[in-house]
Amino acid sequence: MNFDLCEEQEMLQSTVRQFAATECPLPRAREIFDAKDGHDPELWRGLCDLGLGGIQIEEAYGGAGLELLDLALVGEVLGESAFPGPFFGHALAALAIGLGGSEEQKRRWLPDLASGSAIGTIAFAEGDQMWQPEQWGLEASEGGTRIEGHKCFVPHAGTADIVVVGLAGGGMSVVERDCAALDIKESAALDRTRRVAEVEFTGAPAHPLPEGVAASGRVRDAGLVLLAADAMGAAWRCVELSVEYANRREQFGTTIGHFQALKHQLADMAIEVEPARGLYWYAAHAFDHVPDESARFAAMAKAHLTDRAMQVARDAVEAHGGIGFTWEGDLHLYFKRAMFDRAFLGSPEFHRARAAELGGW
Amino acid sequence: MDLRYDDDHERFRTEVQTFLSAHWPPPDRGDDTDRKAQERAFRLKAIEAGYLARSIPRRYGGSEQPADVLEAAIIREEFAKAWAPGDVAGLGPSLLVPTLLEKGAEWQKQRFVQPTIMGDIMWCQGYSEPNAGSDLANVQTRARLMGDEWVINGQKIWTSVAWLADYMFCLCRTEPEASKHAGISYLLIDMKQPGVDVRRLKAINGASHFCEVFLDDVRTPADWIVGERGQGWDVSRATLKHERNMIGGATQTLTYWDRLMRLAERTQKDGRRALDDPRVRDRLAVIEGYVRAQEFSAYRQLSKAAKGEKAGIVQSMNKINGTNTGHLIVKLALDLLGDEGLLEPEAFDPVTSPDVNTAWVARYMQTLGAAIAGGTSNIQRSVIAERGLGLPRDRERDQSRQARRPSQERRS
Numbered sequence A: 001m002n003f004d005l006c007e008e009q010e011m012l013q014s015t016v017r018q019f020a021a022t023e024c025p026l027p028r029a030r031e032i033f034d035a036k037d038g039h040d041p042e043l044w045r046g047l048c049d050l051g052l053g054g055i056q057i058e059e060a061y062g063g064a065g066l067e068l069l070d071l072a073l074v075g076e077v078l079g080e081s082a083f084p085g086p087f088f089g090h091a092l093a094a095l096a097i098g099l100g101g102s103e104e105q106k107r108r109w110l111p112d113l114a115s116g117s118a119i120g121t122i123a124f125a126e127g128d129q130m131w132q133p134e135q136w137g138l139e140a141s142e143g144g145t146r147i148e149g150h151k152c153f154v155p156h157a158g159t160a161d162i163v164v165v166g167l168a169g170g171g172m173s174v175v176e177r178d179c180a181a182l183d184i185k186e187s188a189a190l191d192r193t194r195r196v197a198e199v200e201f202t203g204a205p206a207h208p209l210p211e212g213v214a215a216s217g218r219v220r221d222a223g224l225v226l227l228a229a230d231a232m233g234a235a236w237r238c239v240e241l242s243v244e245y246a247n248r249r250e251q252f253g254t255t256i257g258h259f260q261a262l263k264h265q266l267a268d269m270a271i272e273v274e275p276a277r278g279l280y281w282y283a284a285h286a287f288d289h290v291p292d293e294s295a296r297f298a299a300m301a302k303a304h305l306t307d308r309a310m311q312v313a314r315d316a317v318e319a320h321g322g323i324g325f326t327w328e329g330d331l332h333l334y335f336k337r338a339m340f341d342r343a344f345l346g347s348p349e350f351h352r353a354r355a356a357e358l359g360g361w
Numbered sequence B: 001m002d003l004r005y006d007d008d009h010e011r012f013r014t015e016v017q018t019f020l021s022a023h024w025p026p027p028d029r030g031d032d033t034d035r036k037a038q039e040r041a042f043r044l045k046a047i048e049a050g051y052l053a054r055s056i057p058r059r060y061g062g063s064e065q066p067a068d069v070l071e072a073a074i075i076r077e078e079f080a081k082a083w084a085p086g087d088v089a090g091l092g093p094s095l096l097v098p099t100l101l102e103k104g105a106e107w108q109k110q111r112f113v114q115p116t117i118m119g120d121i122m123w124c125q126g127y128s129e130p131n132a133g134s135d136l137a138n139v140q141t142r143a144r145l146m147g148d149e150w151v152i153n154g155q156k157i158w159t160s161v162a163w164l165a166d167y168m169f170c171l172c173r174t175e176p177e178a179s180k181h182a183g184i185s186y187l188l189i190d191m192k193q194p195g196v197d198v199r200r201l202k203a204i205n206g207a208s209h210f211c212e213v214f215l216d217d218v219r220t221p222a223d224w225i226v227g228e229r230g231q232g233w234d235v236s237r238a239t240l241k242h243e244r245n246m247i248g249g250a251t252q253t254l255t256y257w258d259r260l261m262r263l264a265e266r267t268q269k270d271g272r273r274a275l276d277d278p279r280v281r282d283r284l285a286v287i288e289g290y291v292r293a294q295e296f297s298a299y300r301q302l303s304k305a306a307k308g309e310k311a312g313i314v315q316s317m318n319k320i321n322g323t324n325t326g327h328l329i330v331k332l333a334l335d336l337l338g339d340e341g342l343l344e345p346e347a348f349d350p351v352t353s354p355d356v357n358t359a360w361v362a363r364y365m366q367t368l369g370a371a372i373a374g375g376t377s378n379i380q381r382s383v384i385a386e387r388g389l390g391l392p393r394d395r396e397r398d399q400s401r402q403a404r405r406p407s408q409e410r411r412s
């Protein structure tokens, strides 16, 4: 048995980490956070030049042909860097087309998605916590080729070229952004590294994915794993930032890391997070290799890790005192990132209930 | 123990109701300026009648009523029902006024108490500095007595509402030769003067309530000192005690609890009210245990105080108890919310903002601020362990005192 990353995977993470540290250090992430539209085309270009736009897209369509675990490992590093931009929605859109599209559709969209010259996103949510394929109610007319209706919490809808829309019955259709039959209204996103919008489809021409019904649950599961990975990265960075701060900040004539109460709190934060790293690895691995456990562990990883991340982000603010409570410090990016990971695609409570059911309890 | 409303109290309730129906609301509310004036006029009448400013002596503009928890509860209930203005809120009335009443000079009480409780002047609290947070006694802002004035130089940080404040009550180092705690004085400063530079800081929830305050040759008269030179530390502890009671008081917990119940009623879960879901009910019931405990603990402390007795260790627990219960409340609220957790709150004031779902996102963050402001939860735990339970002080903190004194106190 070898439950560990291979050398290539470690390289992949360190390449992305290096890229994020040089191209988007936290001060830059904060600028984008505060900017009006929150998208930096240069940064996206740079990410795609590393091949990260199509990690899991088949090589035949210009991707790297890797697995969900590789994608999630990248997601973790982006979470750790509070990296702004469309990565999450883009990856899911590509996955949806890869899993559910016809040969012709794949040829039409995947190469551009893989190179990053087109940005993808997913339109799943319908409000009132309706995220899941089983819950979708949006109807397509004219044999599924026209969409009229409303979706919300669509990631970076304003910059996306290709939107994968979830439909009643659990199917998915692709809408090309330049069809002009989309009305996009930015929402006041809490996590401004990943903006969301409401989208009104006004008779948009749609391209149904023939295997959409079979693929949509898989896309959701992949999304859950990516959220868990992002939460892992964000939470671990909160631990690191708190430890760094405790080694630097002085009160009572010594660094606060000398106080056992604080030391134990930092250790508890680490205990909450670090052991869960393997949980998202396994969930990602199961997606490609253990079909029976895939859905269940995706749900479990999302519920567990995003809950842990939320608490750890909170603890990190406390460990920083007043400076942690500001918008001008770095922590608030992670705090809000954790809020996103927790709420997007359904609450931890919802997915715990699913995990129990999927376990046959 | 007797908690019944007896005939006297029922009579008192009728009196309050009669008073309110005669004086509130005014026939025509008018614009903002009119409203302010109407509220002020109403408060004066309510003080006159003995319903507001009850703990404040008449000679300083209060109504000086004997502490009576039941009467106070009746006033709160009836005023709330009539939407009538209660006592002015803020750092001045809740922190400075009790401190002045306890430690201030006669002329200070005469001059500052009434305008403060009437809301005519606003205060901010200049304690924390970049290097003096938990270790508050490390304040470095320097005040020198030059002739009949103090000249003050230094920097304060996290100062809530400083940009609105007319005055600041502030800790400064006046005796640099003395030991850490014995070198501090408690000064009152006019904020509207050259040399006071206020920079607003944006908080995690998007609000800009707290500020940096730079003091550059700022002046204040020699007698604007509360207590003696070098006694500022002891005076500040009086303020902190009130601050912790304010943050840990049951009022906010009860408001949050009430709103949590309403959220559970209006949220649908699996086709029924969240309130009917057994998991939610159990968590609510656990929380209510803490909420009611806090409420009755407050009554108990008030009753003791009315008799001039000390409530003991529980008093040092108010703040952290309130912080913890607040956290339980917002955690459940966040679970009930779902999607709104992705959105920025529309309004940042967690108490006065309308009862919309995204207000819980603001409250989720506000309760985190409460765990830091007024002494962090770790510092609270140290106070309880050391002063309450009699455990020894940390060695590190002890060593940071240049000269040890017998007293066991700190900002701690």
Ligand SMILES: Cc1cc2nc3c(=O)[nH]c(=O)nc-3n(C[C@H](O)[C@H](O)[C@H](O)COP(=O)(O)OP(=O)(O)OC[C@H]3O[C@@H](n4cnc5c(N)ncnc54)[C@H](O)[C@@H]3O)c2cc1C
Pocket: A249, A251, A252, A256, A259, A260, A261, A262, A318, A319, A320, A321, A322, A323, A325, B124, B125, B126, B127, B128, B129, B130, B132, B133, B134, B135, B157, B158, B159, B160, B161, B210, B369, B370, B372, B373, B374, B375, B376, B377, B378, B379, B394, B397
């Ligand atoms: C919303 C808000 C409003 C505020 N308003 C005001 C105001 O109006 N006026 C004002 O003067 N101040 C105000 N403050 C400041 C507040 O009092 C300080 O932030 C607080 O005392 C903590 O100090 P610090 O930020 O320097 O953190 P630090 O003291 O640096 O603490 C950092 C971490 O170290 C821990 N720590 C420090 N010492 C010890 C120890 N001995 N043992 C164990 N753990 C320890 C703390 O618990 C914390 O987790 C406000 C703060 C907030 C968040």
